[in-house]
Amino acid sequence: MRHTKNNHKPKKFINSKITNALMNNFDGMIPNDAMRLVSHVTLADSGCWEWDAYIMAKAGYGQCSYGGVVMTAHRAMLTMWHGVWMPPHIDACHKCDNRKCINPNHMFWGTRKENVQDMVSKGRHNKNGSGLHGSEIPNSKLKESDVIEIRRLHSDNPCMTRTEIAKRFLVSRYTIGLILSGQSWKHTLQKDTP
Numbered sequence: 001m002r003h004t005k006n007n008h009k010p011k012k013f014i015n016s017k018i019t020n021a022l023m024n025n026f027d028g029m030i031p032n033d034a035m036r037l038v039s040h041v042t043l044a045d046s047g048c049w050e051w052d053a054y055i056m057a058k059a060g061y062g063q064c065s066y067g068g069v070v071m072t073a074h075r076a077m078l079t080m081w082h083g084v085w086m087p088p089h090i091d092a093c094h095k096c097d098n099r100k101c102i103n104p105n106h107m108f109w110g111t112r113k114e115n116v117q118d119m120v121s122k123g124r125h126n127k128n129g130s131g132l133h134g135s136e137i138p139n140s141k142l143k144e145s146d147v148i149e150i151r152r153l154h155s156d157n158p159c160m161t162r163t164e165i166a167k168r169f170l171v172s173r174y175t176i177g178l179i180l181s182g183q184s185w186k187h188t189l190q191k192d193t194p
């Protein structure tokens with residue numbers, strides 16, 4: 001007797017649902033590449049379509065080739081979904097903070113400028129009325145070098161969300177918003193520019 005067949009049944013069922021969603025939404029896809037993309041997706045409880053093939057070690061994004069171009073898997077999916085090849089300065093950004101996710105409904109095309117404006121508008125209120133700033137504030141977990149690094153990370157990686165940056169520095173998303181909008185740590189702003 002053989003018991004080795006059909007190990008992947010649940011995954012194939014999930015993929016057929018995703019495939020149907022794709023077929024109903026986009027009529028200009030590159031069929032072979034589209035099927036390969038879909039075959040590497042598993043559906044998470046969150047609704048994320050998680051890429052289960054090659055993940056770039058440092059960035060944490062999936063990677064694949066689409067239309068003969070090597071790119072991140074989430075960018076490939078968004079390209080396929082909209083049927084439009086965006087120029088490189090337009091980023092495929094996640095709303096869900098899940099870098100493995102290639103669900104097109106969890107992504108949007110954004111320019112760096114739009115991302116920055118979004119951050120600024122969300123981080124506008126400054127509750128620190130103490131007159132102190134930066135590491136003079138009691139219990140401040142950040143050093144000036146951290147703040148400079150946070151601004152650098154944000155400007156180099158426009159897709160990186162405040163939540164992701166906050167996790168890395170063990171502070172709140174709100175704190176990151178204040179720093180990026182220039183509401184806090186104003187005195188370090190000059191140090192950013194050489």
Ligand SMILES: [Zn+2]
Pocket residue numbers: 047048049096097098101102103106
């Ligand atoms: Zn997602």
